[in-house]
Amino acid sequence: MNQRSHPQGNIFSPSAPTPTASHASDVEREIALSHYAAGELAQAETFCRGLSQRYPRDGFGWKVLGATLRRMNQAQASLEPMQIAAKLMPGDWEAFNNLGTTFDLLAQAEHAQACFEHAVKLKPDFLEAWRNIAENLRRQRKLDQALQAYRRVCALAPEDGYARHMANTLAGETSERAPDGYVIKVFDDYADAFDTHLTTSLQYRVPEELVALLARVAAPAANTLDVIDLGCGTGLVGAAIAPFSRTLTGVDLSARMVEKSRERGVYQRLVCDDVVRMLRLQPDHSADLLVSADVFIYIGKLDELMAEAHRVLRPGGRLAFSIETLADASGQTHRLERSGRYSQSRAYIEDLASKGQFVVEAAEPCTLRKEVDVPVPGHLFVWHRP
Structure with missing residues (x-):
């Protein structure tokens, strides 16, 4: 019953009633x-x-x-x-x-x-x-x-x-990634208002824009891809990518978000776990597409994730994702911003693609969302695994 009194002024203005001195048993x-x-x-x-x-x-x-x-x-x-x-x-x-x-x-x-x-x-x-x-x-x-x-x-x-x-x-x-406890608290607390707040107040369109970019670049046929949605949230990406998926797996660290994704009915499998830990458990060459919208903003350093992505993807598979773009990087790969989210530099992302043996098929600037009516700059990427 710990929730969120004293002080001065009249904040205690109501007077307690008078009578008896007895107490509850x-x-x-x-x-x-x-x-x-x-x-x-x-x-x-x-x-x-x-x-x-x-x-x-x-x-x-x-x-x-x-x-x-x-x-x-x-x-x-x-x-x-x-x-x-x-x-x-x-x-x-x-x-x-x-x-x-x-x-x-x-x-x-x-x-x-x-x-x-x-x-x-x-x-x-x-x-x-x-x-x-x-x-x-x-x-x-x-x-x-x-x-x-x-x-x-x-x-x-x-x-x-x-x-x-x-x-x-x-x-x-700047740390390498947000602790699990931070992510779980933020998104468990946010789950009920998530879709409305993002799409209305913040004018968030990344899932649709990322899937549209993938469709232009790769032109996947309907119902052909084994897809893993990394950081599935309430299932906004899942709903957008579902027409192209043969199987669709969602993973998210927040149990409340996983519940919301389940309500959409587009995922064949949902996992409540960290995205990197989940990828480590996947067989080699077991997915055609890994998609991740506004998730790397809570990870920061992406080296291990990209290595696991390359291992899990089949030859010819793709990784589609967004980042918040780090301005004035001054040699930094990533930075923890005052918002509590991470931004990554374009140079860092390009270096990861090169080291990870990915081909960059598309890299487009975008507005991730608006915060206090100020656009948050980002990039959408589609990488190909030869």
Whole structure:
């Protein structure tokens, strides 16, 4: 029930109700928590409303009620019970973190930050609140402070790949690839809104454009190719390449993305794994086409992937992919950008093709997406394996 309070001002404005000094019993608390943990949110709401009426000065019922309403996507309704819980339990770091989460959802970043900071004053090693502090500061573009908070998260949880990648990003330190934990968190969280946000808000057209380029260059016949979609996401590439595929396999590190791809019904096989690990397990000369749209932006250094691609492709097979183009490379092969994604230089890509014994059949500049109405430059490639 750790979610994303204290401070000054009137953020605790609702006064806790008056009457009795009695508290919920252990059995009542267990019932409330069991409903919440099991996702029985309607039952949890009803039960906790009863607790808050019977024991109005016991913060527990208010705390679980607020968390339940927030989980039911009722952020505004959750605010008052969370405020009451924090007021009744001034030493409860979870209550303050929960209240901060609600302020965050209500786009009240300064109130949220004050709540999170109070939570870590109460419990300096409270990991969830530190994560919330870091994310809140990053969204406010207070990047130096966000970097320090991410570093605190890394110190508390060295295995947190998301925090490590964000710290590298804000510090301008280029790594070889994004940690699995970063990719999984980003895309599991993003899965439900992915298609709409990409195609509408970001004007993303890479899957269609990449498959159209492949069709112009290679003119594949219908239903003839054994295809592996590297980083299949929600299946946008799969839907575009399906008319040419005899078999279509998708692989993605995010389980939520794999679920979305499965819903499209165009893949014969779906694998939840890292794309390089998955390629290592494929037999030699077992695919006609490897396609990867906006995936190398999370890998950075591509040497091993390209070597595995050459091994897995049959002679005459092709690799079609996109990159975010690194401007002003100054000798760099790839760079971790402030967006958290990697760009690669044209020289690096051309060198990989030469070393990997690929023939570059097409290399076209494109706009990958728009971010804050600014075009993100990239390239589409089709390589041939002789």
